[in-house]
Amino acid sequence: xxxxxxxxxxxxxREEVRTRTxxxxxxxxxxxxxxxxxxxxxxxxxxxxNILNLILGALVFSVGSYKNMLxxxxxxxxTIVGCFQEIRAKKTIDKLxxxxxxxxxxxxxxxxxxxxxxxxxxxDILQLTxxxxxxxxxxxxxxxxxxxxxxxxxxxxxxxxxxxxxxLSGSFIVSGTCxxxxxxxxxxxxAAKITGSAKYVKKTNSEIMKSINLIIRIIGFALIPVGLVLxxxxxxxxxxxxxxxxxxxxxxxxxxxxxxxxxxxSIVLASSVVRLSFHNALVQELYSxxxxxxxxxxxxxxxxxxxxxxxxxxxxxxxxxxxxxxxxGAAVAAVTFTLQDQxxxxxxxxxxYPDNPGWESLSTVPFSSARKxxxxxxxDHGTFVIGAGEFIMGERFASxxxxxxxxxxxxxRVLLLAHSSLPFEADGRELPTDIQPIxxxxxxxxxxxxxxxxxxxxxxxNVDLKVISGDSAVTVANIAKKAGLEHADxxxxxxxxxxxxxxxAAVRKYTVFGRVTPQQKLQIVKALKxxxxxxxxxxxxxxxxxxxxxxxxxxxxxxGSDAARTVSQIVLxxxxxxxxxxxVAEGRRSINNLQRSSSLFLIKAFFSTILAxxxxxIQSRYPFQPIQFTLLNALAIxxxxxxxxxxxxxxxxxxxxxxxxxxxxIPGTLTMVFSVLLLEAVNFYVKLPYEQLSTAxxxxxxxxxxxxxFRVCMPFNGKHVLLFVTMCVAFxxxxxxxxxxxxxxxxxxxxxxxxxxxxxxxxxMFMMFLHLIERILMRRVN
Numbered sequence: 139x140x141x142x143x144x145x146x147x148x149x150x151x152r153e154e155v156r157t158r159t160x161x162x163x164x165x166x167x168x169x170x171x172x173x174x175x176x177x178x179x180x181x182x183x184x185x186x187x188n189i190l191n192l193i194l195g196a197l198v199f200s201v202g203s204y205k206n207m208l209x210x211x212x213x214x215x216x217t218i219v220g221c222f223q224e225i226r227a228k229k230t231i232d233k234l235x236x237x238x239x240x241x242x243x244x245x246x247x248x249x250x251x252x253x254x255x256x257x258x259x260x261x262d263i264l265q266l267t268x269x270x271x272x273x274x275x276x277x278x279x280x281x282x283x284x285x286x287x288x289x290x291x292x293x294x295x296x297x298x299x300x301x302x303x304x305x306l307s308g309s310f311i312v313s314g315t316c317x318x319x320x321x322x323x324x325x326x327x328x329a330a331k332i333t334g335s336a337k338y339v340k341k342t343n344s345e346i347m348k349s350i351n352l353i354i355r356i357i358g359f360a361l362i363p364v365g366l367v368l369x370x371x372x373x374x375x376x377x378x379x380x381x382x383x384x385x386x387x388x389x390x391x392x393x394x395x396x397x398x399x400x401x402x403x404s405i406v407l408a409s410s411v412v413r414l415s416f417h418n419a420l421v422q423e424l425y426s427x428x429x430x431x432x433x434x435x436x437x438x439x440x441x442x443x444x445x446x447x448x449x450x451x452x453x454x455x456x457x458x459x460x461x462x463x464x465x466x467g468a469a470v471a472a473v474t475f476t477l478q479d480q481x482x483x484x485x486x487x488x489x490x491y492p493d494n495p496g497w498e499s500l501s502t503v504p505f506s507s508a509r510k511x512x513x514x515x516x517x518d519h520g521t522f523v524i525g526a527g528e529f530i531m532g533e534r535f536a537s538x539x540x541x542x543x544x545x546x547x548x549x550x551r552v553l554l555l556a557h558s559s560l561p562f563e564a565d566g567r568e569l570p571t572d573i574q575p576i577x578x579x580x581x582x583x584x585x586x587x588x589x590x591x592x593x594x595x596x597x598x599x600n601v602d603l604k605v606i607s608g609d610s611a612v613t614v615a616n617i618a619k620k621a622g623l624e625h626a627d628x629x630x631x632x633x634x635x636x637x638x639x640x641x642x643a644a645v646r647k648y649t650v651f652g653r654v655t656p657q658q659k660l661q662i663v664k665a666l667k668x669x670x671x672x673x674x675x676x677x678x679x680x681x682x683x684x685x686x687x688x689x690x691x692x693x694x695x696x697x698g699s700d701a702a703r704t705v706s707q708i709v710l711x712x713x714x715x716x717x718x719x720x721x722v723a724e725g726r727r728s729i730n731n732l733q734r735s736s737s738l739f740l741i742k743a744f745f746s747t748i749l750a751x752x753x754x755x756i757q758s759r760y761p762f763q764p765i766q767f768t769l770l771n772a773l774a775i776x777x778x779x780x781x782x783x784x785x786x787x788x789x790x791x792x793x794x795x796x797x798x799x800x801x802x803x804i805p806g807t808l809t810m811v812f813s814v815l816l817l818e819a820v821n822f823y824v825k826l827p828y829e830q831l832s833t834a835x836x837x838x839x840x841x842x843x844x845x846x847x848f849r850v851c852m853p854f855n856g857k858h859v860l861l862f863v864t865m866c867v868a869f870x871x872x873x874x875x876x877x878x879x880x881x882x883x884x885x886x887x888x889x890x891x892x893x894x895x896x897x898x899x900x901x902x903m904f905m906m907f908l909h910l911i912e913r914i915l916m917r918r919v920n
Contacts, residue, residue: 142261146280146317149245149263158259165258165274166324175225182220182404186358187397188213194388198764201381205879206764209392212772216401224404227411227424242273245317262320268480270311275327276318278303283314284481284506296481298506308679313481313505344425345432346732349796350399357394357743364750365391368760376759386760390753393746393767398776399739403732406783410728417720418711420696426707429691430725431791435602435671436718437663437685440614443676443715444593444605444621445583447697449482451490452550455541455578461557466577469522470555472497476514479505483553486581487524501566513562513569520559521570524579527554531575538578545580549616553579583617588716590622595719597624604649604666606659608681611652618650625649632658641665659685676715677702693718730787733795734850735779737802741846742775744807749814758818759828761835769872769880770836773865774843781861782850805907806846813838813900820892833883834893840869842900849908 142154150158158164173181195210241252245263255273258264264276266283284296287309296312299305305318308329324330365387372383407428411421421427441447454470456463471491474484476499484505498517505512511525527535527542531554542552555577558570586592596603603623607614611631619626629650635641638661644651645665654662659675663685666673675682675689678698686692687705694706695713703709710717746767753760792798814835821831844866851858873882885893 146245146263148248150259150261151247154261155246155259158261163260163323165256165327173224173228175228178224178228179221182217182224185397185400186354187395187400188217190361190391190395191397194391194764197384198388201384203381203385205881206385206388208765208768212768212776213397216397220401220404223408227408227421243267243270258320258323260320260323264318264320265315266305266311266318267315268311268313272305272307272309272311272318274320275307275322276305276320278305278316279319281314281316283316284312286310286312313479344428345795346403346428346729347425349799350403352796353396353399353740353743357396357747360747361391361394364394364747364754367754368750371754372759375757378759382759385763389762389764389767390746390750390760392764393762394743394750396739396743398771398779399736399743402735402739402779402783405780406728406732406735409784410724413724414708414721417717417724418714419717419721420709420711421707422709423707426691427725427728429672430674430708430722431729432672433601433674433691433722433725435604435666436596436674436676437604437606437659437666437689438676438715439678439682440583440605440607440609440617441678444585444589444618444623446586447482448584449486449551449581450584451486452580452582454555455580456576457538457578458574458576461576466555467491468493468495469519469557470524470579471495472516472519473512473514473522473524477502477504477512479512481505483551483581486584487579501562503562503567511569515561515566520557521561521573523556523558523569523573524553527552527575527578530554530556530569530573535575538575541578546610547612547616549582549613549620551581553581555579585617585621586714586716588714592716592719593622593624596722599722601722602671604645604651604662606651606654606662606685608654609652611650614652615650623649638665642668645669656681656684660688663688676710676718677706678713693721726789726791727785727787728783729791729795730789731783731785733798734802735783736799737806738775738779738846738850740799740803741806741810741843742771744803745810748807748811752811752815756818758821758831761814761818761828761832762839763832763881765880766832766836766882769869770840770843773869773872774840774847778847778850778861778865781857785857801911802850804911805904806842808907809846809900809904810839810842812903813842813896816896816899817892820896824888824892826888826892829881829883830886830889832881833885834889836880836882837873837885837893838896838900841897842904844869845901845904 142150191210191213195207198204198206242255242258243265244251244253244258245265250265258274263279264272264274266272272285278299278301280301282298282300285299285305286296287306299316304321306329307322307327322328368390369383369387372378372386373380378386407424410427411424414421414427438444454463454466456466468491470487471493472495474487474491475494476497477484497519499514500517501515503513505525509525510529511523513521513523515521523530527538535554538554545552554575556573557576558573560570560572562568563570593603605614605618605623611629615626615629626649628648629652630644630648632651632654635644635658641658641661642665645662646669651662659682663673663675667688667690672691673689674691674693675686676693676695677683677686678695679702682702683705686694686702691708692706693708693710694702696703696709696711697713708721750760817831817835817838826834844862847865848862851862872880877883
């Protein structure tokens, strides 16, 4: 490929940019984080349940029973609500994605422009300054800088880059300013090649999605044969008219369809997306909320989680008594304010000693990772130097090594403050020969104020934490211990782990892992998952990408690399690990409430399916009409389930989703089925007219469903009491004032004589089945 000449004063022209774009030499289009509005609307409208409801509605319409088409209106409302919630969540995600999207500073036609990273073309000239992330591989064309490649390699030591040196995408500028020519774009970038192994399709490990799909498949397969056989029985055996057979069959099939379950799941998860946005969390995959609720192990890095990514000066230890500590502090302030370095160490010293004495500087030597020190020669005050003791004093620093080793064991870094009355030598770049040590500065990573509280939260929730870092294991362990991490003394240097078996054993034994490579991070996550753990991984660098992709729930820091944000399911926009307790709590709220509310829909679907099969063998007509199911579904299932699904709930998750909802559904399902069958058995002798039998069945079913709702609302609070009473009153009012519409007749003496014993019987059966399931069968399952 022909390369364009570098011009660091003008950059590419508009025509050259257009040519490069046409040639495809562009960083690449940004991926859409969300579905379009059209896709959301189509997904909610074109569903198997909506198609089935439309067919059933057409059948009822064809026989002129228009009021029994009300279930179509409910389906339409469900679709509208589902679209509204998902579009709302989409807008929230898009807005947050726009805020968090990175920009590049490029020189074009002699002017600096802020553009999207995806619009960078080959040979663009990038303007890079302290704090910028390098978004494409490039070569320094002018200036110099120091680069932190920890997001690529995991090592945090800065590297000096001069003209002609290569800058790797995914790294950060620590200090200095330069202009660099882009040499790779898109998939050719170094970071893209590393993350390429993470670009595979990993199936969403969602138990809820699998469970709901299984329920839908089973009921879906049963619908057609049950419907056909029931219609044949109604027409031929029960001698019903065509219209009656259609209405009865449609009633049975409408009850079997759990369309509200799918809608409820979408609404609960979409609502969580919006709620999490209030905690500065961007959810990029809906079902990751479920995985958050199930997480029992979190793998995290030291930086950005336990620490702030900044340094602090813990103390100064004087080595001489000819200067006071105040004078030494003034010297540190004079050096750091004169040099104005922006690296974390210089910022920490300026924060510790904020009063600039205003000394006149004669010459300066800025810090570089090659010399490991920086200094200033002041008029009337001599030369002060700050840096690594062995690089300043050479062999003379040996007497202070013991102090440095003790500090390192505590997770501290040691800098030497030295002084000379002479200026710098060798053109102002070499140390004076009579340089003398005057004080030691002890620095450490600044631990987040919220770290102890956050770590304690996860300990209380029985969530295991694994600290995985590219830094020294001893240093990381000491920092973790200061932050309050349990078992921080269980650490291992990952360079000693060579096989998968050793890593498998290590994850069971150790809490802190140091000197970990990107591949080892992936192996650690795999080992934890192999042990049956649900693993969340937090990260910010390209070196975290493989592990993030493999984890059950991946969480990236917005301040980290683009690659980490792209593959992660959740992005913390404030890059603050303290948000995690809120996020995990939101996941638990959603899934716990969803389990509780899902059981209501499952009861209706199971009851309708079993009853439909039973009435294939019973000579009587099916006792329900579609409009009656619509009334009961709305008051005893639909509205209550949505209200209950959105309330606070921080209980820990227990058991499996499918078992939990089946456990809750079976007692109610069996009670309703046996209650209706008992009613049919009694009516075999009493011979109530069909309209009265149907009304009695609706009343009996309503009582049983409200009894189930009563249990689901437990423990009761003011809102639950209001919900339960309102639904019961609404049913009574609908019965009294809208009985004709719902094909209900007034209660008479024979009906009451039948209903009262059956109501008592249904209470007894419900308690019996509840005891049987909870105390006997589920105990064996567990």
